[in-house]
Amino acid sequence: MSAFRVVPLSTVHADDLAAVDWSRPVSFNAQEVPRPPAGYRVAWLITPPGRTSGGHQNAFRFMSFLEQAGNPTTVFLYSPAKYPVVSVDGVKRMMAETSAYPDIRGEFRIYDPAVGLPGDFDAVIACDWETTYAAHRHGGTAKRFYFTQDFEPAFFASGSDYAAAENSYRLGFHGFSAGRWLAGKLTADYGMSVDPYDYAVDRSRYSYVNTAPRNEVLFYARPPTPRRATEFGLLALRELHRRRPDVTINLVGWDMSGFDVPFPYVNHSAVDIAELNAIYNRCAAGLILSLTNMSLLPIEVMGAGVVPVVNDAPNTRGVLDSPHVEFTPMAPSALADRLLAVLDRPDQASHAAMIARAVADTDWTDPGAQFVGSFDRAMQSAL
Numbered sequence: 001m002s003a004f005r006v007v008p009l010s011t012v013h014a015d016d017l018a019a020v021d022w023s024r025p026v027s028f029n030a031q032e033v034p035r036p037p038a039g040y041r042v043a044w045l046i047t048p049p050g051r052t053s054g055g056h057q058n059a060f061r062f063m064s065f066l067e068q069a070g071n072p073t074t075v076f077l078y079s080p081a082k083y084p085v086v087s088v089d090g091v092k093r094m095m096a097e098t099s100a101y102p103d104i105r106g107e108f109r110i111y112d113p114a115v116g117l118p119g120d121f122d123a124v125i126a127c128d129w130e131t132t133y134a135a136h137r138h139g140g141t142a143k144r145f146y147f148t149q150d151f152e153p154a155f156f157a158s159g160s161d162y163a164a165a166e167n168s169y170r171l172g173f174h175g176f177s178a179g180r181w182l183a184g185k186l187t188a189d190y191g192m193s194v195d196p197y198d199y200a201v202d203r204s205r206y207s208y209v210n211t212a213p214r215n216e217v218l219f220y221a222r223p224p225t226p227r228r229a230t231e232f233g234l235l236a237l238r239e240l241h242r243r244r245p246d247v248t249i250n251l252v253g254w255d256m257s258g259f260d261v262p263f264p265y266v267n268h269s270a271v272d273i274a275e276l277n278a279i280y281n282r283c284a285a286g287l288i289l290s291l292t293n294m295s296l297l298p299i300e301v302m303g304a305g306v307v308p309v310v311n312d313a314p315n316t317r318g319v320l321d322s323p324h325v326e327f328t329p330m331a332p333s334a335l336a337d338r339l340l341a342v343l344d345r346p347d348q349a350s351h352a353a354m355i356a357r358a359v360a361d362t363d364w365t366d367p368g369a370q371f372v373g374s375f376d377r378a379m380q381s382a383l
Contacts, residue, residue: 009080009160009161009164010080010081010082011080011082011130011161011164012080012130012133012164013078013080013113013133013134015113015114016113016133016134016136016137017133017164019133019136019137020133020136020137020171022167022170022171025172026136026171026172027172028142028143028144028172028173029143029144029172029173029174029193029378029382029383030382030383031141031143031382032379032380032381032382033122033123033143033379033380034380035376035379035380036122038070038072039069039070039071039072040071040072040122040123040375040379041071041072041074041119041120041121041122041123042066042067042071042072042073042074042121042122042123042124042125043074043075043076043117043119043121043123043124043125043138043142044059044063044073044074044075044076044125044127044147045076045078045111045117045124045125045126045127045128045131045134045135046059046075046076046077046078046127046128046131047077047078047079047083047127047128047130047131048077048078048079048083048084048086048091049091049094049095049101050094051094051098051270052253052270054295054296055149055150057100057101057273058149058178058296059127059147059149060095060101060102060104061102061364061368062147062176062197062368062371063075063102063104064102064103064104065368065369065371065372066371066372066375067104067105067106069372072106073104073105073106073107074106074107074108074109074119074121075104075106075107075108075109076109076110076111076117076131076134077091077108077109077110077111078111078128078130078131078134079110079111080130086110087110088108088109088110091108092108098272098273099272099273099274100272100273111131111134113134116134116137116138116139117134117135117138117140120140121138121140121142122142122143122379123142123143123144123145123375123379124138124140124142124143124144124145125145125146125147125176126144126145126146126147126168126173127147128152129152129153129164129165129168132146132168132171132173133164133168133171135171135173136171136173143174143378143379144171144172144173144174145173145174145175145176145375145378146168146169146171146173146174146175146176146192147175147176148175148176148177148178148182148186148194149177149178149182149293150178150182150227150292150293151182151185151292151293151315152165152168153165153166154227154291154292155226155227155292169186169189169190169192170190173192174192174193174194174195174378174383175192175193175194175195176194176195176196176197176371176374176375177194177195177196177197178196178197178199178293178319179196179197179198179199179293179294179318179319179320180196180318180319181293181294181314181315181318181319182196182293182315182319183195183196184318193383195371195374195377195378197367197370197371197374198366198367198370199294199296199299199319199320199362199367200299200362200363200364200366200367201299201300201302201303201359201362201363201364202300202363202364203303203360203362203363205273205274205276205277205300206276206277206280206300206301206303206304207277207303207304207356208281208303208304208305208352208353208356209277209281209304210281210282210305211349211352211353212349213284213348213349214282214283214284214343214348214349214352215246215247215248215284215343216247216248216249216250216282216283216284217237217240217247217248217249217250217283217284217285217286217287217339217343218249218250218251218252218279218280218283218285218286218287218301218306219233219234219237219249219250219251219252219286219287219288220233220252220253220286220287220288220289220295220297221233221234221251221252221253221254221256222253222254223254223256223259224254226291227290227291227292228253228289228290228291228295229289229291229311229330230254232289232330232332233287233289233335234261234262235332236287236332236333236335236336236339237249237263237265237287237336238262238263238332239332239333239335239336240336240339240340241263241264243336243340244340244343247343248266248282249263249264249265249266250265250266250268250279250282250283251265251266251267251268252268252269252270252271252276252279253270254269254270255267255269255270256269257269276300277304280300280301280303280304280305280306281304281305283301283304283306284306284307284342284343284348284352285306285307285308285309285326285338285339285342285343286298286301286306286307286308286309287309287335287339288301288308288309288310289310289311289330290310290311290315290316291311291313291315292315293315293319294310294315294316294318294319294320298310298320298325299320299359299362302322302324302325302355302356302358302359303356303359303360304356305352305353305355305356306352306355307324307325307326307342307351307352307355308324308325308326309326309328309335309338309339309342310325310326310327310328311327311328311329311330311335312327312328312329312330313330322358324354324355324358326338326341326342
């Protein structure tokens with residue numbers, strides 16, 4: 001009989017996870033830290049960013065806000081077995097070639113669990129559940145924060161990864177959360193102290209330029225990301241095509257050429273963010289499904305005059321409860337009905353212009369200032 005061998009989790013360094021006992025609370029944020037003349041020294045821990053990863057792009061956006069506010073930044077790239085081996089030069093080169101990432105002036109390092117976080121920091125901010133354990137292990141006096149963008153346990157079936165992800169909310173960190181739904185859930189279910197920040201539109205990228213009637217729709221399809229319900233959306237679009245084969249269907253977010261898509265479509269793959277506004281401006285409606293926290297896409301497509309058709313759920317309404325979003329029951333025929341209703345509006349063009357105006361005053365500088373203010377208060381308060 002062969003011996004049973006325990007295989008460590010591939011999502012997190014085993015030494016980090018094993019070293020943390022969340023059942024013995026640690027008070028990381030009880031002290032008040034006055035702002036130093038040179039700003040707070042901040043270490044960010046994040047898994048390796050990808051060219052098309054919206055979550056990473058958003059995290060680096062907020063790193064940039066904090067850096068621009070005068071806080072020196074060090075980025076630690078956390079690369080356990082699940083992720084490819086990364087190099088600092090490779091990551092920085094990818095970010096420089098991709099218009100979605102800001103320029104971060106601070107130092108980048110590869111995280112080594114045998115070394116930890118060398119250096120003196122006033123704050124350590126974990127950006128993914130995997131990185132919270134490394135942040136917890138850090139032996140310094142830095143305050144500990146958690147930049148949460150989604151309810152990450154829901155990325156897994158019930159099992160070891162789910163338990164490890166869920167326990168990340170029990171580590172005693174203060175959270176900065178994308179939207180009020182996630183912040184409320186983390187406080188209600190796990191007792192976390194959390195400051196939410198709002199969603200916004202990058203007005204330098206998304207604008208309403210096509211004022212003519214539109215006979216196209218888009219769908220954010222991302223098969224490797226189950227929470228985006230790609231298979232469900234394809235069923236709704238199959239029904240749409242059955243009823244109205246004249247409507248052009250645009251798929252964005254992933255290269256769908258290797259998948260069995262049951263209708264004709266335009267395969268935009270994972271295009272650079274600079275190309276999205278032109279695609280959005282061809283479409284009357286956008287099908288965007290989010291089974292955990294709300295995607296950033298609904299408010300972004302609104303900037304181009306696109307009506308978002310979104311699954312109706314507390315996690316979507318709790319982030320963007322707008323009269324301009326078509327919250328729809330999660331049934332393929334109901335989603336197809338709503339897409340067709342948007343296409344067939346007699347006032348489609350004027351309605352698109354109104355939707356674009358509704359988000360025209362939003363900008364990421366507002367959530368950025370909101371976040372920087374929350375960070376400063378958290379540093380200077382006993383939490």
